[in-house]
Amino acid sequence: MARRNLNDLLAFVTVAREGSFTKAGATLGVTQSALSQAVKGLEERLKIRLLTRTTRSVSATPAGERLMLAIGHRFDEIEAELDALTELRDKPAGTVRITCGDHILHSLLLPKLTPVLHEFPDILLEFDMNYGFRDIVADRFDAGVRLGSTIDQDMIAVPIGPPMRMAVVASPDYFERHPAPKTPHELTRHRCINQRMPTSGGLYVWDFRRGRQQINVRVTGPLIFNTAPPQVDAALAGLGITLLPEDELGSHIEEGRLIRVLDEWCPPFPGYHLYYPSRRQPSPAFSLVLKALKWDGGKR
Numbered sequence: 001m002a003r004r005n006l007n008d009l010l011a012f013v014t015v016a017r018e019g020s021f022t023k024a025g026a027t028l029g030v031t032q033s034a035l036s037q038a039v040k041g042l043e044e045r046l047k048i049r050l051l052t053r054t055t056r057s058v059s060a061t062p063a064g065e066r067l068m069l070a071i072g073h074r075f076d077e078i079e080a081e082l083d084a085l086t087e088l089r090d091k092p093a094g095t096v097r098i099t100c101g102d103h104i105l106h107s108l109l110l111p112k113l114t115p116v117l118h119e120f121p122d123i124l125l126e127f128d129m130n131y132g133f134r135d136i137v138a139d140r141f142d143a144g145v146r147l148g149s150t151i152d153q154d155m156i157a158v159p160i161g162p163p164m165r166m167a168v169v170a171s172p173d174y175f176e177r178h179p180a181p182k183t184p185h186e187l188t189r190h191r192c193i194n195q196r197m198p199t200s201g202g203l204y205v206w207d208f209r210r211g212r213q214q215i216n217v218r219v220t221g222p223l224i225f226n227t228a229p230p231q232v233d234a235a236l237a238g239l240g241i242t243l244l245p246e247d248e249l250g251s252h253i254e255e256g257r258l259i260r261v262l263d264e265w266c267p268p269f270p271g272y273h274l275y276y277p278s279r280r281q282p283s284p285a286f287s288l289v290l291k292a293l294k295w296d297g298g299k300r
Contacts, residue, residue: 011038012050013072016060017140076140080283092284093122099136100145102129103228103248104272108161109145109293116292123285131227132198137277142286148270155275160293163268167246168206169258173238180261181241184208184215191240192219196226206243208265215265271295 014024014035021032028035043050050064060068100109105127113125128134128141136144147164151157168187181187187206195204203224206217221240225231228248235242236257252258274293276282282290 008038008042009071010075011035012042012064013068013075015039015051015058016064016068017072017138019058021058091122092120092288094283094285095124095126096143096283096286096289097126097128097141098143098145098274098289099128099130099134099139099141101131101227104145105129107247108272112160112292113289116288120285120288123288125289130198136275142283143274143276143289145272145274148273151273151275154278156278157273157275158290158293159271159295160274161271161295164271165246165268166243166266167249167253167260168241168243168262168266169249169253169260170235170241171238171257172259174235174240175259175261177238180259184217184262184265187217187219187241190219190221192221193231193234193240193242194219194221194224195228195231196224198226204243208262209267210265 011024011028011030014027015021018024018027021035025032025035039051048063049061050067052059052061098109109127117123117125133146133150134141134144136142145160148157148159168181174191178190181190184206192206196202197204203218206219208215208217219241223231223234223239225234228244231242231244232249232252234240236252241261246253249258253260274290276286
């Protein structure tokens with residue numbers, strides 16, 4: 001029986017996953033034309049079309065989907081095993097891909113991982129800054145960072161920071177012009193700064209809890225953003241009230257640039273966690289990243 005060309009199969013799997021010959025070529029480090037020829041040759045040998053090509057996109061045919069399900073994870077297993085072989089080297093090596101938000105990247109991940117990169121120069125870290133809920137298995141990330149309450153149960157989740165609280169804030173100038181709200185319901189009479197959720201596309205519903213009482217409030221106002229930094233800027237400019245995690249606000253509350261209200265309605269919740277698939281054996285490089293990021297419970 002003639003041996004199959006595994007390079008052609010890898011080319012097909014990568015193109016199908018990326019949905020683009022250009023992106024797949026960048027991933028594999030080969031030209032778009034070379035990938036096209038490889039997939040075309042595979043289709044000719046199998047005598048069946050695997051990809052549907054248009055001027056704007058590439059997608060798998062039913063036969064291509066079947067082949068992807070059969071062999072796609074095999075390449076992932078090979079890659080994971082090759083990474084694991086670095087245990088036999090003097091120093092761990094390999095790539096660790098993490099999807100996260102930009103604030104947590106700058107405030108926590110980079111500071112904690114800088115010593116790892118200095119000590120182990122053969123480790124490569126790739127960060128995807130994204131506020132959506134990426135499918136880390138389908139998108140081939142090693143891990144993601146989310147708040148603990150939003151992680152799927154089939155993932156291993158490791159805390160990398162302390163519990164957090166939300167904060168309702170506005171500038172002193174805003175509260176000079178508008179009386180501060182005493183209850184969450186009074187927010188409906190204020191100009192609030194909204195956030196559009198990256199996954200659902202809807203506006204964030206502000207939720208509050210005090211004891212056993214829970215309140216959800218749909219606020220309105222002059223501005224809608226999809227990330228936190230411009231919400232902070234808008235609040236500092238006196239354009240309205242915003243609701244954000246405490247750590248996004250930096251020292252603005254402590255130094256009086258923002259005033260906090262409804263504090264008793266914002267209880268603690270699980271903070272940032274690094275999560276990764278439970279069925280994947282961590283590589284030595286990933287194990288070092290995990291060790292560096294794991295929260296020690298505030299111990300000194």
